[in-house]
Every structure is written in structure tokens, then in C-alpha cells.
Amino acid sequence: MNEKPKLLIIGAGVAGLSAGIYAQMNGFDTTIYEMHSIPGGLCTAWQRRGYTFDGAIRYLTEVHPEVKGYQLWEELGILNHTEMHFYDEFVCIEGRDGRKLHIYTNIDRLEEHLLELAPQDAALIHDFIEGIRDFTQLDLPVDITAADAREFAQMGRGMLPVLLPTIRWRNVTLDEFADRFTDPLLREGMHHFFQFSPKDFPMMLCLSTLGMMHDHEAGYPIGGSLPIAKSLESRYLDLGGEVIYRSRVSDIIVEDDHGTGLELESGEIVRGDMIISAADGRMTIFDFLDGKYTNEKINRIYQGGMTPSKSILQISLGVAMDFSNHPPMINFPLAEPVWLGNIRHDRLTLKHYCFDPNMAPEGKSVLTIWCEADFDYWRWLRGDLSRYRDHKDEVAEVVINILDQRYPGFRDALEVVDVATPMTYERYTGNWRGAFAGWALTTRKMSMMMGIGMDKTLPGLSGFYMIGQWVEPGGNVALSCASGRDVIRDICREREREFVTKSDA
Numbered sequence: 001m002n003e004k005p006k007l008l009i010i011g012a013g014v015a016g017l018s019a020g021i022y023a024q025m026n027g028f029d030t031t032i033y034e035m036h037s038i039p040g041g042l043c044t045a046w047q048r049r050g051y052t053f054d055g056a057i058r059y060l061t062e063v064h065p066e067v068k069g070y071q072l073w074e075e076l077g078i079l080n081h082t083e084m085h086f087y088d089e090f091v092c093i094e095g096r097d098g099r100k101l102h103i104y105t106n107i108d109r110l111e112e113h114l115l116e117l118a119p120q121d122a123a124l125i126h127d128f129i130e131g132i133r134d135f136t137q138l139d140l141p142v143d144i145t146a147a148d149a150r151e152f153a154q155m156g157r158g159m160l161p162v163l164l165p166t167i168r169w170r171n172v173t174l175d176e177f178a179d180r181f182t183d184p185l186l187r188e189g190m191h192h193f194f195q196f197s198p199k200d201f202p203m204m205l206c207l208s209t210l211g212m213m214h215d216h217e218a219g220y221p222i223g224g225s226l227p228i229a230k231s232l233e234s235r236y237l238d239l240g241g242e243v244i245y246r247s248r249v250s251d252i253i254v255e256d257d258h259g260t261g262l263e264l265e266s267g268e269i270v271r272g273d274m275i276i277s278a279a280d281g282r283m284t285i286f287d288f289l290d291g292k293y294t295n296e297k298i299n300r301i302y303q304g305g306m307t308p309s310k311s312i313l314q315i316s317l318g319v320a321m322d323f324s325n326h327p328p329m330i331n332f333p334l335a336e337p338v339w340l341g342n343i344r345h346d347r348l349t350l351k352h353y354c355f356d357p358n359m360a361p362e363g364k365s366v367l368t369i370w371c372e373a374d375f376d377y378w379r380w381l382r383g384d385l386s387r388y389r390d391h392k393d394e395v396a397e398v399v400i401n402i403l404d405q406r407y408p409g410f411r412d413a414l415e416v417v418d419v420a421t422p423m424t425y426e427r428y429t430g431n432w433r434g435a436f437a438g439w440a441l442t443t444r445k446m447s448m449m450m451g452i453g454m455d456k457t458l459p460g461l462s463g464f465y466m467i468g469q470w471v472e473p474g475g476n477v478a479l480s481c482a483s484g485r486d487v488i489r490d491i492c493r494e495r496e497r498e499f500v501t502k503s504d505a
């Protein structure tokens with residue numbers, strides 16, 4: 001007789017795979033049901049005629065072996081052989097006056113550059129630089145939410161070195177801070193420094209991100225997103241886990257208010273002792289569970305109490321030109337605003353991947369443009385496939401024209417074009433309105449990041465847990481993986497079992 005508790009996991013994104021790995025290490029018998037044919041969810045890439053277009057990681061956090069959070073990657077066993085690339089420059093923002101604001105990752109270099117650009121803003125530059133320096137001291141443990149008083153105290157100790165900076169910056173938004181600069185380039189540049197930031201994006205997050213980049217705690221894993229997901233998958237399989245691909249879950253079966261199984265789209269019913277959903281939060285709570293297990297707080301969150309991350313377009317281009325001498329990310333103003341879909345843009349952000357030899361043939365480059373998109377508009381277009389495809393072509397054409405003017409010969413050197421819309425994200429990952437990182441972080445919601453966290457269970461329902469970017473605001477790969485870890489730790493505690501984070505496999 002199989003005595004191991006059976007755990008069913010919905011979704012082989014990074015959160016689901018991480019939960020699977022920890023569950024296997026802790027003696028559970030697990031199966032992951034994934035609707036797609038490959039692992040990774042949003043943490044993915046796709047190949048087109050010799051080019052690899054990456055869909056996610058620009059930087060992965062906690063990658064320095066000396067930070068506490070690195071424990072996560074060690075336990076998951078996935079970064080051992082991964083080379084990291086650390087950016088010298090995070091982004092270059094071009095002004096309308098031709099000047100360039102380089103956001104260097106080295107703090108001293110950044111300070112010197114900012115002072116050269118805008119000596120009149122010296123006091124504010126000093127604040128900014130000291131803020132980054134202060135947040136280099138942030139070193140949080142691997143647990144995102146404290147399971148007991150001891151862990152809470154541990155987290156508190158981790159926050160201690162940044163307590164004063166946290167108090168100081170907690171209500172400052174990126175936009176407010178940007179507006180304090182008198183220099184037009186710094187003022188405009190700061191607004192564009194963090195792509196897709198919501199209106200009340202915490203300045204603290206910009207400072208801590210730059211702090212992590214300075215200390216090489218945040219970097220790009222050579223190979224990109226998909227190898228990270230595949231490493232998680234192979235670790236999970238090595239530990240005896242099972243993933244069933246092309247297997248879409250349509251319902252969670254509940255008996256006596258306890259999760260006991262899944263219904264698959266094929267009609268098949270699978271049974272288990274516990275269910276973890278690593279899929280979209282709204283789909284999980286309101287579709288799979290028909291909204292039966294909610295409370296005021298959950299309803300408020302899903303009715304607008306929290307801001308989902310934006311729906312986006314990704315225009316990927318493979319070009320027989322070498323962009324390695326350009327900054328890895330450039331935000332530049334357009335001579336005339338353009339419409340991409342139904343949204344008007346007066347700036348674009350262009351990224352290249354020349355620092356990763358896996359992405360394009362030698363001497364050639366992968367370029368991507370990510371920009372905000374209107375989900376409803378793209379859903380409407382998709383109602384007619386040929387209209388949708390024509391529109392994707394039109395959007396690509398607008399971008400190619402701009403790049404051809406900016407980089408003479410670009411159009412002739414162009415080899416591959418690919419456009420992903422919010423519908424693509426929704427179709428392949430199930431995320432609500434194609435949201436690319438779950439809930440956006442705002443100054444008001446920062447407290448959720450600080451030891452309290454969002455609930456990973458639902459009121460009145462036992463044997464059921466949620467993980468991933470919809471329960472970890474500010475969603476990213478490290479947080480989603482840590483969320484899988486936290487939940488298995490909690491399940492072990494509930495069952496009065498030791499939580500094991502190692503395995504011989």
C-alpha cells in the first residue's frame with residue numbers, strides 16, 4: 001500500500017515545480033498537471049529560425065552565494081552550473097535634448113555620472129545614492145513568510161540594518177521622487193527607469209534592486225529563462241516526481257470542505273490527499289472553486305483592492321547586426337508618438353541579449369521591445385484570427401520602421417519577427433488578462449512583503465494551498481520558487497513532520 005500522502009499540483013511554472021521538489025524531498029508522492037507541453041509557465045523562451053526569444057528573466061535575484069536567499073537555489077540545486085551575467089548598466093534613458101542618463105549598477109560610477117549631468121540636483125542625487133547604499137544591507141532569509149515567532153524574529157533581525165531606510169522611504173513613490181529633480185533628463189528618466197511600474201510604485205524597490213545589482217545579488221542567468229525552468233523540472237523528475245503535460249485542470253474536487261481531487265478538461269478525475277494550485281489566482285478561487293471559499297479580504301483584493309501587473313506586448317526581432325556595443329536596455333523618445341494596438345507610445349524600451357551567446361548566431365542579435373497593451377482590445381482582435389494576425393504584423397511594422405530610422409540598414413538585416421500579445425500570455429499560461437507578474441507592488445501593499453504575506457490557504461477549505469505570483473505580490477521567479485518552499489514547510493509543520501530541504505538524489 002502506498003503510504004505517502006498524495007499531493008496534486010496544478011501548474012508546472014517555477015512555483016509548482018519548486019513545491020514539487022520540496023514535497024518530493026519531504027516524502028510526498030506528487031504529480032503536477034500542466035496544460036502546456038513544456039515546463040516554466042511565464043519563465044519561458046521560444047525559438048525561431050536560429051534565434052531564441054526570451055519571455056521573462058532580465059535579472060534573477062538572490063544569486064550571490066553569500067546572501068541568505070541563495071539557500072533557495074542551493075536547495076533547489078539549479079544554479080550550480082549556471083554562469084551569471086551582471087549588468088554594468090541597468091538601463092540607458094535618452095532625453096529629448098540628446099543627453100543620455102546611464103543607470104550604472106556600480107553605485108560610485110552612477111553617482112559620478114548623475115553629478116556630471118545635474119550638479120544642481122546634488123542633494124537629491126546624494127539621497128538617491130545613499131538610499132541604494134543603505135539597501136545593499138538588506139539580506140532576508142529564504143522564508144518569505146514567518147511560520148512561527150522564532151522565524152518572525154529572524155526576519156526582523158534581517159530587516160534591522162535597513163529599518164531606518166525602510167521607515168524613511170516606505171511612502172515615497174518612484175513618480176514623486178522623480179518629480180523632485182530639477183534637471184529635465186533626470187526627472188523624465190527616473191519616471192522611465194523601472195518599466196511597467198504602477199503609479200504608486202515604491203521607490204524603495206528601485207533602491208533595493210539597484211543595491212542588489214551593485215552587489216551582484218541580481219544578475220542574468222546565461223541561457224535565460226527556459227533553462228532555469230528545465231533545471232527545476234529535471235531536479236523534480238530526479239526526485240521521483242511526475243509531470244503530466246497537455247493536461248488542463250478544469251475543477252478542484254472538494255468533499256466535506258477538503259480538497260480531494262482534480263477534474264481534468266478531458267473529463268478524467270484524479271484523487272489526492274491535498275491540492276496545491278500554482279495557477280492563476282482568480283481562476284483557482286472563482287472558477288475551480290466557484291468562489292465558495294472566500295471572505296471579504298479576498299473579494300476585495302480580486303475586485304480591485306490590489307493592482308494586477310500590466311498586460312504587455314513583446315515584439316521580438318532577430319537581426320543580422322551586432323548590438324553588443326549598445327547598452328543592454330535603452331529607453332528612447334520617439335520623434336512622433338506611435339500607436340501600438342490602441343495605446344499611444346511616445347517612448348520605447350529596447351533590449352538586446354548580446355551578452356548571452358545562446359540567444360543568436362554569432363555576430364547577430366536578439367532585440368525585444370516590451371510595451372504596455374490593452375487586453376480587451378487584443379481579445380477583441382482575436383475574435384477574428386486574420387484581423388488579429390494583421391494587427392500583430394502592423395505593430396511589428398511600426399517598431400521595425402522606428403528601428404530602421406534609428407539604426408540604418410536595420411530592415412535589410414532583419415531575419416525574424418515575432419509578436420506576443422496579452423492573448424498569447426493568457427493562452428499559454430492562464431494568467432488573468434495576460435498579467436506578467438501577478439500583483440504589482442505599490443507603496444500601500446509593501447507590508448505584504450514584510451513578513452505578513454498573502455494567505456496561501458482559503459477560509460473554510462482544508463487540504464488546499466495556493467502558491468506562486470498571485471500570492472507573492474511583486475511576483476518574480478525567486479519569490480514564486482520561495483512560495484512553493486514556504487507551503488511545503490507549512491504542510492510539514494501541520495503534519496508535525498520535520499521539514500527537509502536536502503536529498504541524496
Ligand SMILES: Cc1cc2nc3c(=O)[nH]c(=O)nc-3n(C[C@H](O)[C@H](O)[C@H](O)COP(=O)(O)OP(=O)(O)OC[C@H]3O[C@@H](n4cnc5c(N)ncnc54)[C@H](O)[C@@H]3O)c2cc1C
Binds near residue numbers: 010060248477478
Ligand atoms: C515579460 C516578463 C518579464 C519578467 N521579468 C522577470 C525578471 O526579470 N525576473 C524575475 O525574477 N521574474 C520576471 N518575470 C516574472 C516571472 O517570470 C514570473 O513571476 C514567474 O515565472 C511566475 O511563476 P509562477 O509559477 O508563479 O506562475 P506561472 O509562470 O504563471 O505558472 C503557472 C503555470 O500553471 C499552468 N496552468 C495555468 N492554468 C492551468 C490549468 N487550468 N491546468 C493546468 N495548468 C495550468 C500554466 O500553464 C503555467 O505553467 C517576468 C515575466 C514576464 C512575462
